[in-house]
Amino acid sequence: MQAFDDRDGVIWLDGQWVAWREAKIHVLTHTLHYGMGAFEGVRAYETQLGTAIFKLEQHTNRWFDSAEILGMKIPFTKDTLNQVQRQVVAKNNLQSAYIRPMCFYGSEGMGLRADNLKVHVMVAAWEWGAYLGEDSMNKGIRIKTSSFIRQHANIKMTKAKANGNYINSMMALQEALDGGYDEALMLDADGFV
Numbered sequence: 285m286q287a288f289d290d291r292d293g294v295i296w297l298d299g300q301w302v303a304w305r306e307a308k309i310h311v312l313t314h315t316l317h318y319g320m321g322a323f324e325g326v327r328a329y330e331t332q333l334g335t336a337i338f339k340l341e342q343h344t345n346r347w348f349d350s351a352e353i354l355g356m357k358i359p360f361t362k363d364t365l366n367q368v369q370r371q372v373v374a375k376n377n378l379q380s381a382y383i384r385p386m387c388f389y390g391s392e393g394m395g396l397r398a399d400n401l402k403v404h405v406m407v408a409a410w411e412w413g414a415y416l417g418e419d420s421m422n423k424g425i426r427i428k429t430s431s432f433i434r435q436h437a438n439i440k441m442t443k444a445k446a447n448g449n450y451i452n453s454m455m456a457l458q459e460a461l462d463g464g465y466d467e468a469l470m471l472d473a474d475g476f477v
Contacts (some may be wrong), residue, residue, distance in 0.1 A: 289408075293376040296368045296407040299360070301375065307406065314389035322350035326369060328409070330379040337383070338372070339341025340366055344385070350444035351387050356403050358387050365407065372409040382412035388447070412424055419437035425466035430456035434470040 305429055315321040324347040328337045344362050351358050358365070363386060373381045389401040410470040434452070456468035471477060 298404050310391040312391045314391065315447060320354060320398060321386055321447040322347055322354055322356060322445060323386035323447060324393060324445060326383040328373050328381040328383060329399055335373055335379055337369065340369060347385055350446060351379055353444040354446055356387055358405060359403055360405055368407045372407050376409050378409055381407045381409040390457060395422060420466065427461055427467045427469050428460040428465040430459055430468040430470050434472045
């Protein structure tokens with residue numbers, strides 16, 4: 285598998301197109317340490333009429349809503365970032381793609397206070413097949429009901445698609461994979477999916 289930091293193409297970072305291998309952040313980037321950031325996962329598909337991005341505006345609205353829940357002000361307009369998401373697919377010569385827009389706090393400071401930090405924005409896109417692989421589409425998958433419970437929405441605003449909210453899901457998936465399954469099914473504290 286090709287490493288994500290060693291690819292051809294471009295990534296949009298804070299208003300500039302940057303060569304893929306040059307899109308770097310510092311190891312003391314606040315979001316790396318504290319997990320505060322918002323992102324989306326958007327798909328673009330090859331169609332008979334050309335590449336089409338699935339529900340771009342709805343994904344961007346959810347991204348902005350997540351950032352607002354976290355108290356982060358994205359320093360670009362929705363229209364600008366919708367255009368950037370279209371451009372990142374085209375500039376990377378992709379007919380189908382996974383698009384990852386994200387906002388995050390930079391390395392301007394450390395500690396729990398974030399009011400003195402800059403909100404940075406990046407948008408990348410790459411070719412990424414079916415989530416669980418092409419074989420799973422035909423053969424199906426094995427799912428394990430996880431021993432990890434989906435966190436309640438008010439614990440840390442899990443309705444936001446926030447970077448740190450995915451630790452719980454990653455641990456549940458690893459538990460499933462370690463047990464020979466393909467995916468984890470998480471229930472909430474009341475036992476509902």
